[in-house]
Amino acid sequence: xxxxxxxxxxxxxxxxxxxxxxxxxxxxxxxxxxxxxxxxxxxxxxxxxxxxxxxxxxxxxxxxxxxxxxxxxxxxxxxxxxxxxxxxxxxxxxxxxxxxxxxxxxxxxxxxxxxxxxxxxxxxxxxxxxxxxxxxxxxxxxxxxxxxxxxxxxxxxxxxxxxxxxxxxxxxxxxxxxxxxxxxxxxxxxxxxxxxxxxxxxxxxxxxxxxxxxxxxxxxxxxxxxxxxxxxxxxxxxxxxxxxxxxxxxxxxxxxxxxxxxxxxxxxxxxxxxxxxxxxxxxxxxxxxxxxxxxxxxxxxxxxxxxxxxxxxxxxxxxxxxxxxxxxxxxxxxxxxxxxxxxxxxxxxxxxxxxxxx
Amino acid sequence: xxxxxxxxxxxxxxxxxxxxxxxxxxxxxxxxxxxxxxxxxxxxxxxxxxxxxxxxxxxxxxxxxxxxxxxxxxxxxxxxxxxxxxxxxxxxxxxxxxxxxxxxxxxxxxxxxxxxxxxxxxxxxxxxxxxxxxxxxxxxxxxxxxxxxxxxxxxxxxxxxxxxxxxxxxxxxxxxxxxxxxxxxxxxxxxxxxxxxxxxxxxxxxxxxxxxxxxxxxxxxxxxxxxxxxxxxxxxxxxxxxxxxxxxxxxxxxxxxxxxxxxxxxxxxxxxxxxxxxxxxxxxxxxxxxxxxxxxxxxxxxxxxxxxxxxxxxxxxxxxxxxxxxxxxxxxxxxxxxxxxxxxxxxxxxxxxxxxxx
Numbered sequence: 001x002x003x004x005x006x007x008x009x010x011x012x013x014x015x016x017x018x019x020x021x022x023x024x025x026x027x028x029x030x031x032x033x034x035x036x037x038x039x040x041x042x043x044x045x046x047x048x049x050x051x052x053x054x055x056x057x058x059x060x061x062x063x064x065x066x067x068x069x070x071x072x073x074x075x076x077x078x079x080x081x082x083x084x085x086x087x088x089x090x091x092x093x094x095x096x097x098x099x100x101x102x103x104x105x106x107x108x109x110x111x112x113x114x115x116x117x118x119x120x121x122x123x124x125x126x127x128x129x130x131x132x133x134x135x136x137x138x139x140x141x142x143x144x145x146x147x148x149x150x151x152x153x154x155x156x157x158x159x160x161x162x163x164x165x166x167x168x169x170x171x172x173x174x175x176x177x178x179x180x181x182x183x184x185x186x187x188x189x190x191x192x193x194x195x196x197x198x199x200x201x202x203x204x205x206x207x208x209x210x211x212x213x214x215x216x217x218x219x220x221x222x223x224x225x226x227x228x229x230x231x232x233x234x235x236x237x238x239x240x241x242x243x244x245x246x247x248x249x250x251x252x253x254x255x256x257x258x259x260x261x262x263x264x265x266x267x268x269x270x271x272x273x274x275x276x277x278x279x280x281x282x283x284x285x286x287x288x289x290x291x292x293x294x295x296x297x298x299x300x301x302x303x304x305x306x307x308x309x310x311x312x313x314x315x316x317x318x319x320x321x322x323x324x325x326x327x328x329x330x331x332x333x334x335x336x337x338x339x340x341x342x343x344x345x346x347x348x349x350x351x352x353x354x355x356x357x358x
Numbered sequence: 359x360x361x362x363x364x365x366x367x368x369x370x371x372x373x374x375x376x377x378x379x380x381x382x383x384x385x386x387x388x389x390x391x392x393x394x395x396x397x398x399x400x401x402x403x404x405x406x407x408x409x410x411x412x413x414x415x416x417x418x419x420x421x422x423x424x425x426x427x428x429x430x431x432x433x434x435x436x437x438x439x440x441x442x443x444x445x446x447x448x449x450x451x452x453x454x455x456x457x458x459x460x461x462x463x464x465x466x467x468x469x470x471x472x473x474x475x476x477x478x479x480x481x482x483x484x485x486x487x488x489x490x491x492x493x494x495x496x497x498x499x500x501x502x503x504x505x506x507x508x509x510x511x512x513x514x515x516x517x518x519x520x521x522x523x524x525x526x527x528x529x530x531x532x533x534x535x536x537x538x539x540x541x542x543x544x545x546x547x548x549x550x551x552x553x554x555x556x557x558x559x560x561x562x563x564x565x566x567x568x569x570x571x572x573x574x575x576x577x578x579x580x581x582x583x584x585x586x587x588x589x590x591x592x593x594x595x596x597x598x599x600x601x602x603x604x605x606x607x608x609x610x611x612x613x614x615x616x617x618x619x620x621x622x623x624x625x626x627x628x629x630x631x632x633x634x635x636x637x638x639x640x641x642x643x644x645x646x647x648x649x650x651x652x653x654x655x656x657x658x659x660x661x662x663x664x665x666x667x668x669x670x671x672x673x674x675x676x677x678x679x680x681x682x683x684x685x686x687x688x689x690x691x692x693x694x695x696x697x698x699x700x701x702x703x704x705x706x707x708x709x710x711x712x713x714x715x716x
Binding site for chain 2: 075076078079082083086087089113114115116117118139140141144146147149150151152153154317318
């Protein structure tokens with residue numbers, strides 16, 4: 001078992017990684033007050049809810065089971081959480097527990113940020129993607145019909161439990177989606193880790209638990225360090241969006257829920273590499289290496305069939321990273337070295353989009 | 359013109375009080391970025407929107423005109439704000455301006471707290487109540503069908519402009535509602551200010567601008583000092599809820615929008631005084647003095663006809679101030695000296711409710 005600490009002053013919190021974490025001994029010390037609201041979804045509930053309820057049985061517990069999927073990640077669904085908390089007369093001293101993947105974490109986290117103007121919450125991420133990425137950093141929120149994650153809050157959890165036992169039930173496609181974020185950490189800042197991933201990609205896809213544990217530990221460590229340096233995304237934290245500008249456009253174009261988030265990020269990272277090549281930062285062989293690793297991880301390396309450069313331009317115009325209307329991209333100086341570029345020339349962008357969309 | 363500063367470290371902000379504040383010279387320096395979303399309502403827009411739009415004409419401006427009234431203060435109405443911002447492709451560097459009373463301020467503030475996980479906002483409160491109370495302290499939020507202000511955020515404005523010119527259009531009933539909060543500051547912490555209010559109550563109701571300016575200045579100063587000491591309401595800030603536990607119950611019972619918030623607080627302060635008497639802290643003459651001042655201010659001094667003690671108990675059980683299910687009240691040790699009491703005996707509470715409800 002590993003425990004990392006995300007150092008954020010009085011909002012610092014531990015990330016516990018390992019097997020068999022769902023015990024009262026591990027979880028109860030992180031709950032203040034005596035009211036607990038477990039937020040999960042209809043897919044996760046039959047698998048893990050009873051385990052969690054047992055671990056918190058000493059508390060006054062209520063449960064909300066949300067519909068599964070990104071398509072439900074909007075304000076109306078949040079109301080299910082608020083109503084359950086209010087019907088149980090939960091005070092601002094209650095603790096919410098997010099049990100599920102990134103969508104559950106985002107919604108339960110935003111509900112916790114907003115319920116009575118803020119209550120504590122624990123994250124129990126049940127997918128690889130959520131364990132390595134969305135449970136670290138305090139980003140919470142919901143989608144709007146005009147854009148992804150457009151409504152939300154920065155709200156840090158009290159603790160995160162990444163229980164590797166929970167990955168055993170994960171479908172291969174979701175495992176691959178999680179690997180997209182692991183690859184992202186290698187690409188954005190650690191060439192040695194990137195090489196390690198390339199060498200372990202088969203073991204990771206085969207759910208080798210030692211390899212998975214190391215991948216989660218390394219990814220969370222990198223993300224925790226980046227978040228510590230930049231909690232509210234003024235600077236270096238933007239690098240975590242490598243592949244996401246294009247990925248979000250793909251998700252918005254398809255309608256959320258068709259491709260998995262990690263799949264869109266996979267294709268998005270190849271596209272970011274291609275833009276980097278067009279502006280002269282990367283070689284064609286670098287782009288091929290990114291595409292090859294994504295392919296080995298079981299990820300798409302191109303946008304969905306039929307999506308055009310102009311589809312990308314439409315969706316990217318409302319990206320949150322844009323400042324005063326200028327598009328910002330996370331590009332690669334080299335594999336393992338990302339940077340923010342808000343001055344990509346339109347010709348290079350257009351050429352990259354045309355290349356990738358064919 | 360007075361300028362107070364609410365001292366909250368890197369979230370410190372100025373409150374500017376006085377006439378003729380709606381100029382580019384005063385407002386523009388507080389706007390970062392170049393996108394401005396003015397949020398107002400259908401009552402305020404015809405009176406003051408053009409004045410504000412002129413002051414921000416150097417920026418890229420969009421406007422949302424919300425329906426008027428507490429009945430619209432819910433999540434669905436927020437979507438009008440999010441949609442307008444997204445349709446205009448406003449980035450996280452945009453500034454929202456709340457132009458209106460407390461309801462507009464609460465909604466625009468929560469929308470600003472949540473839009474792209476937080477953008478800056480300015481408050482231009484147009485009612486006395488909003489000027490002395492709801493625009494200071496960073497509380498934002500919306501109602502839920504199961505309780506008032508149950509969903510929200512602490513989000514400090516960049517600046518507040520309390521323009522006394524805007525009170526000239528205020529209906530007498532709304533002026534009285536604002537005076538309820540002014541009286542609250544005297545009652546909760548400053549007997550000398552309470553005496554000043556008693557001596558000036560006729561001048562205040564007659565809209566004497568010097569008296570109003572002083573009342574706003576003194577109320578904002580007291581609130582700013584309390585908020586500085588306790589930004590997130592762990593302790594002394596709870597005193598600001600004097601009269602509000604009962605007041606919220608009245609509003610919930612009637613359905614929001616029948617009585618004005620300040621009217622409910624007026625009756626609520628008399629009820630808090632009566633509970634204080636029942637537990638032996640105040641004399642009957644103190645309660646009479648509170649009731650008399652509220653009456654002079656044009657406020658109700660009793661709950662609405664037909665509202666019973668058990669109606670109060672039902673609504674107060676979900677009050678945000680409750681901790682782990684225990685009811686917390688703000689009571690008076692003396693006029694000008696409030697405290698938090700979470701151990702009121704049921705007999706005293708019941709006797710006070712019975713007295714007040716008849």
